[in-house]
Amino acid sequence: MKYGPLLFLGILFTLASSWVGLVLAPYKQLGNLLPNPATNAVGGVSYLPEARRGEAQQGAEHYRSLGCVYCHSQQVRPAGFGGDIDRGWGKRRSVSRDYVHERPVMLGTSRTGPDLTNIGERQSDYSWHYTHLYNPQITSKGSVMPPYPFLFEKRRVGLGGVSTNALKLVGEFSPGEGWEVVPTDAARQLVEYLRSLKSSYDLPEAPLPKTAGEAETATAVQ
């Protein structure tokens, strides 16, 4: 080959093709996706998924910063594809609309730990989350998740007695007589974020599965 310009144009056009196909086209199709309006319990309109607010949103920053995404996915694959739904990680598959508020979108590529799409639904107990973050061996023996002691403060028990938010640690994990372990702001925000993770709402493109009775009717109609 002798023609520099031909090579140059070929190189540009080949990449341009996938730039149009895999960057521009997805942007056109999904870049303006909006939450879905739905009637809520009190008869008003809510938009689903809801935007995350306050401490939960601050917690998303810790989730990003601590690199939780390297071991935990946030995507439920469709029924019949992998064991996601059978494992109870979600009632329905995840769809693009579930992520319209996420910045960044942390779908994840590894499941060294379980999927967290619906962790707020599956585990809403504050004290479980705190204890688990402080040391996963307490709640989940054998886990390879690292402990996060730096999200907690170990301090002397004050004059008023043990703080109400102190972790209930016993045996080998106990901080010792006269000491207590309390969550820092970061731990609180992170747990609020985890508790906010749930996709248990209906979307037109991804309805929640109906109960057995309803499902039979639907099949009969089809």
Add this chain to the structure above:
Amino acid sequence: MSSTTKSVSALMPGELSDSGQRRAMLAEIDASCRAPVLFFVISGLAWLLVGTLLALVTSIKLHHSGFLSAWEFLTFGRVRPAHLNAVIYGFASQTGIAVTIWLMCRLCRVPLVSGGLIVLAAIFWNLGLTIGLVGILAGDSTAIEWLELPGYSTPILFFSYALVAVWSIITFRLRRESHLYVSQWYLLGAILWFPWLYATAQIMLILEPVRGTVQAAINWWFAHNVLGLWFTPIGLAAIYYFIPKVIGRPIHSYYLSVLGFWSLALFYNWNGLHHLIGGPMPAWMITVSVVASVMMLIPVITVAINHHFTMVGHFGKLRYSPTLRFVVVGAFCYTATSLQGVANSLRSYSEIVHFTHHTIAHAHLGVYGFFTMVMFGSLYYIIPRISGREWPSLGLISLHFWGCFLGLVLYVVPLSYGGILQGLAMNDATVPFMKVVEGTLPWLKLRTLAGLLMALGHVAFVGNLVWLLARVFGPYRKPVVAILSGTETPAVAGK
């Protein structure tokens, strides 16, 4: 130009009929490359050591979760992206740029112009990367895979890259060789593709993030292409250069090299979204990428035939040339990782291995087995020529090769297999999740052992280089090893 010389220059990198004139020219080019190329090489290898250390810490943490867990900046989720960015942008990219610069000068037959520009680029690259890595450890990671460097560091990297690209285009325009050897097509591709990929990803994901899962599409379009359109072409360019150069035999087929290049250019850049199989994306996007991934069989098989058939009958030379040994292992790993990649992109197979350590093994077979091994081989050839000194120790070369090679095998084979077991167990909802985790532990421990072997190889290599450089700046001594890096003698019998 007679048809004979034409076909020779199409098949052999940088041939000239008059060998005296040729040697003088090569010596001039090599001397001109000395400072700029060495600067990139030395910084690249410094990052290799940093990246290796981070890798070991990451690997140990996966089976001893309490290891170094008291410090926030050393938590798994920070050390892992720090490792990736140190080896990808610190080691692999800088070594790749060093090899690209030297190959461009050799193939264009022009001494390196504006070496100051290259040194400036290297300084900025290292500055940007250092700021970025400290940022990741401090908690500013973007958590977008392959793009974790925080937004305040990447413009520095981009500026540095722009200098390299401008320099490459200038050198390309100044070329004194009218025929473009196959390595040059790949190098020019890499140089032009990378800034486009990087700019798109930086703007649409970090500066002005697009909404929702469009981010995921762009993320994987970028991340797969940084492998396919940045590292792969540089690696293939080096293989196409060094195999014929060292064994003194033309490449197997010119036409296959044309087919291999254009089919790679056409199909590879559509691959990325197979990383989202099963994910919350419209089916067409994933299907397009699966199809393109299967089409990759064309360039992969073409290039495999071209590389491996060139080697047939010359495997004995592997014993004498470290360049050839590393490059040929790299070429085989390219074939292997590409075929594995095609399999991984199929929905039925991805369903099992997608979220497992299998993917990590696959990534290392590509970036380490293929790219890194080829770069090591290239450096064994380039450094004696630009420094004027031979490698001081044969023993350290052997230690480097066997450490890396055995480490690679011990890394990839068990972890690929363990990943499949992990995926099968994970897809079976009757197996408790903790059992799945326990099942991965033996493979993860073997991986740490593999990492130690690789680290040993890296230390041996860097030690040998430091020794060599000490001789560059010390008094000249007769080289201990003379024929190590193959022959410059043209031997194009029958052409």
